[in-house]
Amino acid sequence: MSDSRPNVLFICVDQWPADLLGCAGHPVIETPTLDRLAELGTRYTRCYAETPICIPSRRSIMTGASSRLHGDREFQPSLPMPKDLPTLPQCFKDNGYQTAMTGKLHVYPTRDRIGFEEAWLAEEGRGQIDGPDDYEIYLADSGCVGQQFLHGMSNNEYEWRPWHLPEHTHVTSWTTTTAARMIKRRDPTRPGFWYVSYTAPHPPLVPLASYLERYRDRDMPVPTGSEWSRDTENLPYVLRAVQEYWRDLAPVQHANMLRAFYALCTHIDHQIRVLIGTLREEGLLDNTIICFTGDHGDMLGDHGFYAKRLMYEGSARVPFMLIDKRDGGRVTPGATDDRLMGLQDIMPSLLELAGLPMPEGGDGRSAVNGERRHTFYGEASAGVRATRMIRDERYKLIWYPAGNHFQLFDLQEDPLEEVDRIDDPDHVDIVERLKGSLLEHLYGEDLEWIRDGQLVGTEAPAHQPHHNRGLSGQRGLHYPEPPRTDPSKPVGSW
Structure with a gap:
């Protein structure tokens, strides 16, 4: 006998600023799938990554807790998930859901399931910590062993070029195909909680050539500037270091960088259609809750800054959408909600939509009710x-x-x-x-x-200048495998 409770499809992207959506009014980016989902649900326009750094953000998503509670406001790659905080997948699993994920989980140890029954990982080339992930194994099986980074682009810089291997081997395509297979091979007697975590548009900026081509002739936005950010001598210590760490791109180079970044976004947008199509063909779509968010944004050259870790809107504000099951009635279709929210609010929101209790310990608030914060606090490093x-x-x-x-x-x-x-x-x-x-x-x-x-x-x-001798964590040939490294040592930041 099948279980009539709603399924959950939770989609997360990496380093995608909140304003890079057609439905948010962006003049260039193509996100037709996400724009349509926004018409079916509510887009929360003031959602922030309290700590706009990969690992802390993902801990907030998975625990419903702020950095103060989950223990990381820096970037601690060898810090295990806190044992005193139930995780989002564990809550669904404990209530009879099948739980599976594909893509970037970014926990330690790398194979810690944190409540997922299945996990197919793409961890951006961190095999030297705990051994190869599932995407690296797939590349080897596809005849591309160790070639993931032979495009020469860094995981933390803003040079770009088209993807260098066959199109089906791109990590965005692999993540989608693997997730779709998880849905198709589900247990039909239990509802599903499926977490699909794309590594893009986080660098390396290596989009498929076909997606890069669609932006070739479009004018790109120029980076935002300001008197305060041009006054280098009087910038705070942190800002001056960040501004100098990444190479200042000339206008033509900056425009091409944006084209590559947008191409990665549109590729993801189109791949989400495959997930929706799979749900539809399997007869699951009408009874599935959909959530879309990101772990943090990217400054993309605004004010002379790149990447995350900063509290400006480009870095700290993230996309967040909720779409209820068909005729669910708890999320207003086509609405925007300007409440101050954070990534810690995702867990209680999804649990409430699924009719499950929020465990004690977290401090997130459900987006489904009308409760408002008067202020929102953020911290980094x-x-x-x-x-x-x-x-x-x-x-x-x-x-x-x-x-x-x-x-x-x-x-x-x-x-x-x-x-x-x-x-x-x-x-x-x-x-x-x-x-x-x-x-x-x-x-x-x-x-x-x-x-x-x-x-x-x-x-x-x-x-003092910070010499970027390692090209922000540049990776090389991964066969034979790189030597094992200290998992507590961050890679790729100043």
Whole structure:
């Protein structure tokens, strides 16, 4: 006898900014599938990665908990998932669901299932930590053993070129095919929770040539600039280091980089259609809840910055959509919701839609009800690299403890964060109010940066260039396998 409870298809992308959607008003990007899904469900326009870094974000997604609770606000590749927090897949599994994932899980140990009954992994070439993942094994079986990175592009830089192997071997295509097979070989007596985690558009920027071609003749947006970001000498310690770490791209090169990035996005968008088609043909689509989100964004050259870790909108704000089962009635079709939300809210949202209880321990809030936050807190990194953020419905305050540097942005009037209003006398009360709210969220070593109830920070180190000798974690020939490495050592950041 089949189980009539709804299935869940949870799609996650990597490093996809929230505004890179046609339905969000982007003038160039092609996302027809996601645009249609937005018409069928609700798009949450103010969802943030509290810690916009891969591993912390994925811990928040999988535990329904903020970084303070799950234990990582930096990037700790050898930190196991906390044992005191039930995971999203474990909650579904404990309630009789079959749970399976394909793509990027990014946990340690690499083969820790964290509640998934099946896991088919593509971990971006981290085989030297725990051995080859399933995608690397697939490439070997396809006659391309060790050739994943022979395109020469780095996993953390913004050079680009077309994919160098047969089209069906691209990791986006493999992820989709593997996920579709999981759906087709499901247990028909139990509902399914299927997590499909694409590694793109995270670099390396190696789209299929056919997707790159469709953007060839289109004008690309120019990067956002600002007086504050051009004043290099007075930038906070962290920002100056980040700005210098990645190579500044000339206008033509920047435009071509965007074309490659957008091509990766559109490839994913079209592959999602395959998943939806599989659900439809299997007779499952009408009884399936769909969720789409990303782990963090990418600055893509705005203000001279690239990648993540920053609290600006391009880096910290993520796409988030919920589509209820047909006639479910709990998610408004074609709506946008501007509540302040975070990745920790995904777990309680999906559990509520599936009619399952949220376990104790997390601090996420369900998007299905109307509860609103008055503020949202964000944090990234520690020590002199730390960044902290608090925002309300209109204003965002960013604090760099090294040097005790603050920024204030009016996101209603200045959504691109071009004007820093921290020294504007008309905003003194707003700054003090947000500083007070920020104080309430600090913990751990941050408390050492407070004196007499005031944020005083710490002394900033003298500026020195960070030599990127390793090309941001460039990978090479992977056959024979690279030597095993220390899993606690991050790769690819300054």
